Amino acid sequence: xxxxxxxxxxxxxxxxxxxxxxxxxxxxxxxxxxxxxxxxxxxxxxxxxxxxxxxxxxxxxxxxxxxxxxxxxxxxxxxxxxxxxxxxxxxxxxxxxxxxxxxxxxxxxxxxxxxxxxxxxxxxxxxxxxxxxxxxxxxxxxxxxxxxxxxxxxxxxxxxxxxxxxxxxxxxxxxxxxxxxxxxxxxxxxxxxxxxxxxxxxxxxxxxxxxxxxxxxxxxxxxxxxxxxxxxxxxxxxxxxxxxxxxxxxxxxxxxxxxxxxxxxxxxxxxxxxxxxxxxxxxxxxxxxxxxxxxxxxxxxxxxxxxxxxxxxxxxxxxxxxxxxxxxxxxxxxxxxxxxxxxxxxxxxxxxxxxxxxxxxxxxxxxxxxxxxxxxxxxxxxxxxxxxxxxxxxxxxxxxxxxxxxxxxxxxxxxxxxxxxxxxxxxxxxxxxxxxxxxxxxxxxxxxxxxxxxxxxxxxxxxxxxxxxxxxxxxx
Amino acid sequence: xxxxxxxxxxxxxxxxxxxxxxxxxxxxxxxxxxxxxxxxxxxxxxxxxxxxxxxxxxxxxxxxxxxxxxxxxxxxxxxxxxxxxxxxxxxxxxxxxxxxxxxxxxxxxxxxxxxxxxxxxxxxxxxxxxxxxxxxxxxxxxxxxxxxxxxxxxxxxxxxxxxxxxxxxxxxxxxxxxxxxxxxxxxxxxxxxxxxxxxxxxxxxxxxxxxxxxxxxxxxxxxxxxxxxxxxxxxxxxxxxxxxxxxxxxxxxxxxxxxxxxxxxxxxxxxxxxxxxxxxxxxxxxxxxxxxxxxxxxxxxxxxxxxxxxxxxxxxxxxxxxxxxxxxxxxxxxxxxxxxxxxxxxxxxxxxxxxxxxxxxxxxxxxxxxxxxxxxxxxxxxxxxxxxxxxxxxxxxxxxxxxxxxxxxxxxxxxxxxxxxxxxxxxxxxxxxxxxxxxx
Numbered sequence: 001x002x003x004x005x006x007x008x009x010x011x012x013x014x015x016x017x018x019x020x021x022x023x024x025x026x027x028x029x030x031x032x033x034x035x036x037x038x039x040x041x042x043x044x045x046x047x048x049x050x051x052x053x054x055x056x057x058x059x060x061x062x063x064x065x066x067x068x069x070x071x072x073x074x075x076x077x078x079x080x081x082x083x084x085x086x087x088x089x090x091x092x093x094x095x096x097x098x099x100x101x102x103x104x105x106x107x108x109x110x111x112x113x114x115x116x117x118x119x120x121x122x123x124x125x126x127x128x129x130x131x132x133x134x135x136x137x138x139x140x141x142x143x144x145x146x147x148x149x150x151x152x153x154x155x156x157x158x159x160x161x162x163x164x165x166x167x168x169x170x171x172x173x174x175x176x177x178x179x180x181x182x183x184x185x186x187x188x189x190x191x192x193x194x195x196x197x198x199x200x201x202x203x204x205x206x207x208x209x210x211x212x213x214x215x216x217x218x219x220x221x222x223x224x225x226x227x228x229x230x231x232x233x234x235x236x237x238x239x240x241x242x243x244x245x246x247x248x249x250x251x252x253x254x255x256x257x258x259x260x261x262x263x264x265x266x267x268x269x270x271x272x273x274x275x276x277x278x279x280x281x282x283x284x285x286x287x288x289x290x291x292x293x294x295x296x297x298x299x300x301x302x303x304x305x306x307x308x309x310x311x312x313x314x315x316x317x318x319x320x321x322x323x324x325x326x327x328x329x330x331x332x333x334x335x336x337x338x339x340x341x342x343x344x345x346x347x348x349x350x351x352x353x354x355x356x357x358x359x360x361x362x363x364x365x366x367x368x369x370x371x372x373x374x375x376x377x378x379x380x381x382x383x384x385x386x387x388x389x390x391x392x393x394x395x396x397x398x399x400x401x402x403x404x405x406x407x408x409x410x411x412x413x414x415x416x417x418x419x420x421x422x423x424x425x426x427x428x429x430x431x432x433x434x435x436x437x438x439x440x441x442x443x444x445x446x447x448x449x450x451x452x453x454x455x456x457x458x459x460x461x462x463x464x465x466x467x468x469x470x471x472x473x474x475x476x
Numbered sequence: 477x478x479x480x481x482x483x484x485x486x487x488x489x490x491x492x493x494x495x496x497x498x499x500x501x502x503x504x505x506x507x508x509x510x511x512x513x514x515x516x517x518x519x520x521x522x523x524x525x526x527x528x529x530x531x532x533x534x535x536x537x538x539x540x541x542x543x544x545x546x547x548x549x550x551x552x553x554x555x556x557x558x559x560x561x562x563x564x565x566x567x568x569x570x571x572x573x574x575x576x577x578x579x580x581x582x583x584x585x586x587x588x589x590x591x592x593x594x595x596x597x598x599x600x601x602x603x604x605x606x607x608x609x610x611x612x613x614x615x616x617x618x619x620x621x622x623x624x625x626x627x628x629x630x631x632x633x634x635x636x637x638x639x640x641x642x643x644x645x646x647x648x649x650x651x652x653x654x655x656x657x658x659x660x661x662x663x664x665x666x667x668x669x670x671x672x673x674x675x676x677x678x679x680x681x682x683x684x685x686x687x688x689x690x691x692x693x694x695x696x697x698x699x700x701x702x703x704x705x706x707x708x709x710x711x712x713x714x715x716x717x718x719x720x721x722x723x724x725x726x727x728x729x730x731x732x733x734x735x736x737x738x739x740x741x742x743x744x745x746x747x748x749x750x751x752x753x754x755x756x757x758x759x760x761x762x763x764x765x766x767x768x769x770x771x772x773x774x775x776x777x778x779x780x781x782x783x784x785x786x787x788x789x790x791x792x793x794x795x796x797x798x799x800x801x802x803x804x805x806x807x808x809x810x811x812x813x814x815x816x817x818x819x820x821x822x823x824x825x826x827x828x829x830x831x832x833x834x835x836x837x838x839x840x841x842x843x844x845x846x847x848x849x850x851x852x853x854x855x856x857x858x859x860x861x862x863x864x865x866x867x868x869x870x871x872x873x874x875x876x877x878x879x880x881x882x883x884x885x886x887x888x889x890x891x892x893x894x895x896x897x898x899x900x901x902x903x904x905x906x907x908x909x910x911x912x913x914x915x916x
Contacts (some may be wrong), residue, residue: 442646
């Protein structure tokens with residue numbers, strides 16, 4: 001040991017709370033769920049969070065957007081109540097009250113997580129954490145003037161919105177927003193240009209469209225909502241077009257000039273202007289500034305490289321959530337965190353990605369799980385498909401005057417195992433988990449047919465669609 | 477009129493043959509000369525050709541079945557012809573097929589634990605009726621179970637315990653296994669370690685278990701029995717001795733050159749060694765013998781057994797009256813026999829262990845320097861031939877040089893021969909090798 005090393009050591013804070021079984025950096029859906037599970041199982045856990053527990057999901061993502069979207073839905077329903085024989089006159093909304101309620105919901109849930117951490121004996125450290133290196137007993141993590149020695153380390157530092165390198169785009173400009181800034185607006189913009197028609201883009205399009213903002217979506221790809229069932233994505237786009245949202249597909253943004261967005265479509269230049277511009281072109285893992293290099297954690301495509309047990313290349317170091325860079329969904333992150341804790345506490349577990357539901361909380365909701373026809377073809381998996389309009393479920397007709405939607409079920413060509421289920425219509429987000437269970441358990445049509453669905457519910461559409469495989473067989 | 481194809485009788489001592497491969501299925505159209513099935517006796521394998529043209533109307537046996545010779549194996553005729561008259565009482569097809577259908581039906585209804593192989597309930601293993609019922613229900617192969625009951629009898633508890641050890645299998649994986657019972661998996665990657673369809677593979681079975689259980693072929697069974705009995709029932713030991721190989725190497729070189737110039741017989745070192753052994757046997761008749769417990773059968777002629785390594789296993793065909801043959805004749809005969817063995821077309825009569833009076837086993841080609849060959853009882857000895865290695869030799873006047881030496885390993889049955897006789901015999905073989913004369 002030379003003097004230099006000794007110097008470095010003496011600068012680093014001494015071990016404060018001593019050793020822990022598990023240190024978790026980042027208290028988003030991966031981190032706080034892992035902390036809660038690990039705490040419940042008796043591990044000594046320290047959880048570091050530089051902002052608020054709950055992460056992007058709770059503070060700047062899932063929860064605030066769903067709160068706002070519910071306000072928008074109520075507003076829509078009130079305005080459309082006539083169809084159901086209910087007359088609500090002079091329906092109005094107050095943007096600032098919507099925002100205030102959103103803040104209240106977030107605050108309540110953040111408080112809930114904090115309380116849970118306490119209950120499970122998790123030490124929560126408010127501050128940035130930095131991985132200093134490996135010692136004989138584990139991994140040394142420093143936060144402020146405290147140092148911790150952890151037997152195991154779980155990294156869940158999440159992701160951040162990508163700011164694309166578009167000429168003229170100044171991320172600091174007041175009118176350029178990401179998911180974070182748009183949730184802090186104090187006034188409803190009159191017009192909004194959304195760059196990127198993915199899930200985040202479409203949910204904000206839905207919200208602001210309901211409130212009467214003139215919304216324009218500029219999407220580089222031929223269809224919005226890449227990864228979801230393209231037929232239903234197009235149906236949803238048609239619905240929103242009718243509601244007044246303007247979609248520009250196959251359109252590449254080439255320049256931003258103040259409030260103007262210049263894009264190229266079919267070789268021609270177009271310009272659209274908006275009071276605000278939302279950037280929702282994607283997210284990237286946060287891997288810098290946490291000291292990964294000090295223990296040699298390997299990266300892959302910008303995220304932390306992990307195996308099916310969420311292990312990194314370094315023993316006792318795990319990663320979960322967006323920082324791994326492939327699923328970018330809160331529920332994936334939580335499950336990944338659980339996989340880590342299960343394996344640490346003696347229950348063999350592994351992460352599976354074939355049954356992760358994806359939901360777009362537009363109105364109507366768009367949900368899917370498993371393979372789409374596109375991805376099945378890509379993977380050269382032979383499949384059969386059946387689809388039925390949502391109106392085959394009586395409850396849907398009762399509650400969706402003039403509403404349309406679709407349910408699509410994909411099964412393996414040979415054995416009829418459920419490969420994918422996709423639904424456009426309310427409340428598909430609440431029933432897609434049933435399909436996820438069938439896929440996880442590798443059920444075939446046979447098993448699914450024997451399940452009793454409550455009547456009358458919209459979920460019956462799944463059962464109807466499953467039986468329509470027999471119909472289509474008979475026709476052939 | 478339909479034609480029944482019978483299991484041919486291959487040799488007087490053959491009572492039954494095993495069908496190793498069925499090339500045709502029920503309903504297949506066949507022409508004259510089409511291969512119908514492959515079968516093997518204890519000693520060789522054969523293929524049966526169709527003597528007629530038509531449609532395979534019925535198969536009475538399946539692959540792996542042991543079929544008594546002259547039984548009807550299958551019927552060929554015109555479509556729709558009746559085959560009942562050809563049904564033989566030896567055929568297991570009907571009753572077993574029925575049982576299997578019944579078993580499968582029950583399994584379909586009640587499977588909880590999973591089946592990985594075809595049902596073999598009802599083998600000659602001791603099992604209680606309750607255990608048997610449960611095994612059928614659970615789809616367990618009872619031949620793989622260890623019984624904890626009296627005398628190793630399988631009892632219900634054994635089946636229950638085995639069923640609990642089975643991994644849980646997803647509905648998809650179960651259907652896949654139903655289609656292909658060879659698909660197995662030791663680890664499940666699904667919910668709570670449930671075996672998923674993607675976990676199944678035939679390859680994984682090897683990786684996960686580290687082994688395959690394969691039934692022995694008939695030939696293997698015979699070799700196993702013969703070798704074990706040989707070591708159990710005789711007093712074997714081996715003497716090792718070297719022969720100066722310069723002479724036979726020189727002859728071999730001459731043969732090579734002659735063959736290049738068109739000489740027909742490519743006489744090998746092994747041919748020469750066998751020839752030398754035959755000459756030595758003529759001088760030691762007590763080695764050219766069978767030990768029969770209370771008597772010795774001393775042969776007048778030399779029937780030389782030669783060990784041949786084939787894909788199916790070791791075969792030891794015999795060259796009868798080998799003492800009558802010249803070296804080139806012996807060479808031709810040995811090559812013919814070895815080829816016949818490898819093709820599976822050797823006359824089974826030539827493979828019987830008592831057909832030979834003495835055996836030579838040559839591992840020299842493989843570089844073996846010394847081994848202890850196992851006697852083919854009731855023969856009294858076997859000569860193992862090793863590779864040639866250079867060894868220092870006193871050439872006289874204190875001059876030493878490296879000389880190529882051929883290793884000879886003679887295993888003999890001490891009940892029949894004493895060490896002195898055995899040593900003198902193997903020394904005689906060396907002398908014959910060193911003094912072999914042959915002009916191309």
